[in-house]
Amino acid sequence: MKKLLLITAAALAIPVAPAAAQSAEPGDTAQPDDDFHGEDSKEIVVTARYVKQLDILAGTSVLSGEDLAQDLRGQIGDSLTSMAGISATSFAPGASRPVLRGFQGPRVRVLTDGIGSLDASNTSVDHAVAIDPLTAQRVEVLRGPAVLLFGGDAIGGAVNIIDKRIPREVPEAPFHLDALAGYGSAANDRSAAGSLDVPLTSHLVFHVDGSVRKTDDVKIGGYVLSPALRGELLDAAALAADGGDAAGAAQLTDRANLSGTVPNTASLTKTAAASLAYIGDGGSIGFSVSRYESDYGVPERPGLDTGPQAPPVTIGLKQNRADLRASADLPGFFENLTLRAGYSDYQHTEFEGSEVGTIFKVKGVESRLELTQAARGGWRGVVGAQLLARDFNAIGEEAFVPKNSIESAAIFTLQELELGELQLEGAARFDQTAIRAPVIIFDRSFGTFSGAFGVAYVPGEADLKFGINLSRSARAPSAEELLSNGPHVATEAFEIGNPDFTTEKSWGGELYARYDDNIYAVSATIYGNLFSDYIFEAETGAIEDGLPVFQYFQQDATYYGFELSGSAKFTTLGDFDLTANMVSDLVHANIDSNAAGSGGPIPRIPPFRLLGGLEANSDYFDLRGEVEWSASQNRVATFETSSDSFTMVNASAAWRPFGKGGNLTLLASANNIFDVNARRHASFTKDYVPLSGRDIRVSAKFSF
Numbered sequence: 001m002k003k004l005l006l007i008t009a010a011a012l013a014i015p016v017a018p019a020a021a022q023s024a025e026p027g028d029t030a031q032p033d034d035d036f037h038g039e040d041s042k043e044i045v046v047t048a049r050y051v052k053q054l055d056i057l058a059g060t061s062v063l064s065g066e067d068l069a070q071d072l073r074g075q076i077g078d079s080l081t082s083m084a085g086i087s088a089t090s091f092a093p094g095a096s097r098p099v100l101r102g103f104q105g106p107r108v109r110v111l112t113d114g115i116g117s118l119d120a121s122n123t124s125v126d127h128a129v130a131i132d133p134l135t136a137q138r139v140e141v142l143r144g145p146a147v148l149l150f151g152g153d154a155i156g157g158a159v160n161i162i163d164k165r166i167p168r169e170v171p172e173a174p175f176h177l178d179a180l181a182g183y184g185s186a187a188n189d190r191s192a193a194g195s196l197d198v199p200l201t202s203h204l205v206f207h208v209d210g211s212v213r214k215t216d217d218v219k220i221g222g223y224v225l226s227p228a229l230r231g232e233l234l235d236a237a238a239l240a241a242d243g244g245d246a247a248g249a250a251q252l253t254d255r256a257n258l259s260g261t262v263p264n265t266a267s268l269t270k271t272a273a274a275s276l277a278y279i280g281d282g283g284s285i286g287f288s289v290s291r292y293e294s295d296y297g298v299p300e301r302p303g304l305d306t307g308p309q310a311p312p313v314t315i316g317l318k319q320n321r322a323d324l325r326a327s328a329d330l331p332g333f334f335e336n337l338t339l340r341a342g343y344s345d346y347q348h349t350e351f352e353g354s355e356v357g358t359i360f361k362v363k364g365v366e367s368r369l370e371l372t373q374a375a376r377g378g379w380r381g382v383v384g385a386q387l388l389a390r391d392f393n394a395i396g397e398e399a400f401v402p403k404n405s406i407e408s409a410a411i412f413t414l415q416e417l418e419l420g421e422l423q424l425e426g427a428a429r430f431d432q433t434a435i436r437a438p439v440i441i442f443d444r445s446f447g448t449f450s451g452a453f454g455v456a457y458v459p460g461e462a463d464l465k466f467g468i469n470l471s472r473s474a475r476a477p478s479a480e481e482l483l484s485n486g487p488h489v490a491t492e493a494f495e496i497g498n499p500d501f502t503t504e505k506s507w508g509g510e511l512y513a514r515y516d517d518n519i520y521a522v523s524a525t526i527y528g529n530l531f532s533d534y535i536f537e538a539e540t541g542a543i544e545d546g547l548p549v550f551q552y553f554q555q556d557a558t559y560y561g562f563e564l565s566g567s568a569k570f571t572t573l574g575d576f577d578l579t580a581n582m583v584s585d586l587v588h589a590n591i592d593s594n595a596a597g598s599g600g601p602i603p604r605i606p607p608f609r610l611l612g613g614l615e616a617n618s619d620y621f622d623l624r625g626e627v628e629w630s631a632s633q634n635r636v637a638t639f640e641t642s643s644d645s646f647t648m649v650n651a652s653a654a655w656r657p658f659g660k661g662g663n664l665t666l667l668a669s670a671n672n673i674f675d676v677n678a679r680r681h682a683s684f685t686k687d688y689v690p691l692s693g694r695d696i697r698v699s700a701k702f703s704f
Helices: 002-010 065-071 145-149 227-242 246-256 479-483
Strands: 061-064 086-088 098-100 108-112 136-142 157-163 176-184 189-199 204-215 219-223 259-261 267-280 283-298 313-329 334-352 355-373 379-395 404-419 422-437 442-457 464-475 485-488 493-496 504-516 520-544 547-573 576-591 609-617 621-630 646-655 664-671 695-703
Touching: 061 065, 065 136, 065 646, 065 664, 065 695, 098 108, 098 157, 145 404, 145 422, 145 442, 227 246, 404 479, 422 479, 442 479, 493 520
Parallel strands: 108 157, 493 547
Antiparallel strands: 061 136, 086 098, 136 157, 176 189, 176 695, 189 204, 204 267, 219 259, 267 283, 283 313, 313 334, 334 355, 355 379, 379 404, 404 422, 422 442, 442 464, 464 504, 485 493, 504 520, 520 547, 547 576, 576 609, 609 621, 621 646, 646 664, 664 695
């Protein structure tokens, strides 16, 4: 890591030309910073300055403004589930990562302003993402060839959270204040966030922000345990009663009948940050420091043992982070240079009651350098390099992964060409990754190449677009997939990796059609991936140290599915436009049979889903009602339980007292109105951590 720190430091010698005040970064296509989450917009607008709109072939989606404020939850995974093709791991209210097209873990990159979160969230599903959605201005979900800019392993896609921690413009007023506060009834969720930008000179901006969120145990609409798990406990209770163990039978019955609230799901999250940025026409440079703290409970899976209950497991997480963003205009073939870098010192402790169990420490640095090509005719593009170094150490009796380090270097390019009615996009990336664990004498390197190519056809001046994307991706195994070997109390599993795994390869393709005008908008995509040496984790049925064994395997696999979204403005009543919209998605994933005959469904794949809504929108009011139906998931792996279907009804309203150009928005929503007991199949803990019950939420968003 020391070498990488020196390389990053050397790269900071970027010329920044003085220029007029109030100028955004050159070529920055981010939405205006008029309020805490930016303007309410569903158009495809992203931060990458090397393209005006990264939706030519990439299939980008954006959540911002009031849509983001309505969907804010404690973890980023649970904030995105209303979008097509997205589910969440939902391990607990305090820990949830996005699931894209059925992919999770290392196949989905979670980024903050273009670089990784530099935490331990990829190590295990119980580890939280150290990014607070309360501080997010906009969330971008990227797929297709453009994803290779951020990582060759991001087969499912990338989620990029944009915040304001390094300012992109100089406020015209003496200061600019943004604030957001909210309350949710299901977990007594109290949250508040604010940011302040102060221009120190005509080019220099000081920024400070902070947030706090506190929740109690989450309320649910029925039994804590799934029907299958509850049935196991009731059967065991009957056997205990028949055997004369009345106390044991009563204990098992009480566990089976637990309802109304999921124990040990409370959380407290706090963040703070400060930054300084210089902004001019010829370039900009900014530096921020931030602190993230989160304490949250890890729900326990009730077992058949009638002995003393194990103490509750909680996680205390802390991250100190420093970030840099700089850019400079260039003459000639390249018009702009951008540097983004971050350093993180992360630690979380898994407590067993009041006793310290296992401590996880991560120190990491990531940097990326991009050169944007000057647009020539219909040709534009970017080339760049990326460096990552991470030191990981787990200390304690249940350190299931040995101390290890990862160093990786990558070069990448994205090129786009418009030829009349044809649009072409190509991307390529090469990664060199070294993983070392000296304590077990492990030292391996992986070289992986990924590439993608796409063609889109836009007939004449029509608002219709057809396209096809093809990709070849390769991913080095993660340290956890290679080196895991031990008990993990938080997930209640004995996890086993394989140090001999080879790289995972995938051939992928997607066909899509999009139509968008002032009345109708439709996007339909079908996709598929053929994997060689796919790495997955599955329960084996064995027991080690009193825990079920979950082992990583490598075998060929097949994914395919579709995503569909659409909206139609069907009439106008007075000042209100009435719109109907819908979202639907499906993933089918299977381990291919090998010579031994083994194969079958991949674990934790989301089922078919359909969501439909009606909206009434005006300058002052927005009203929405929606119904989400999720099918049952009966295509399950060995030892995996199925999930029942569910239907949830939600409603929301937004009031802008001063109109769309005003600085105040009041929001209210009722989620899961009929208090349905629903479970997300992608969750490792779905059998004993259902989704929240009826949740009445109110919030206010203010900008001045």
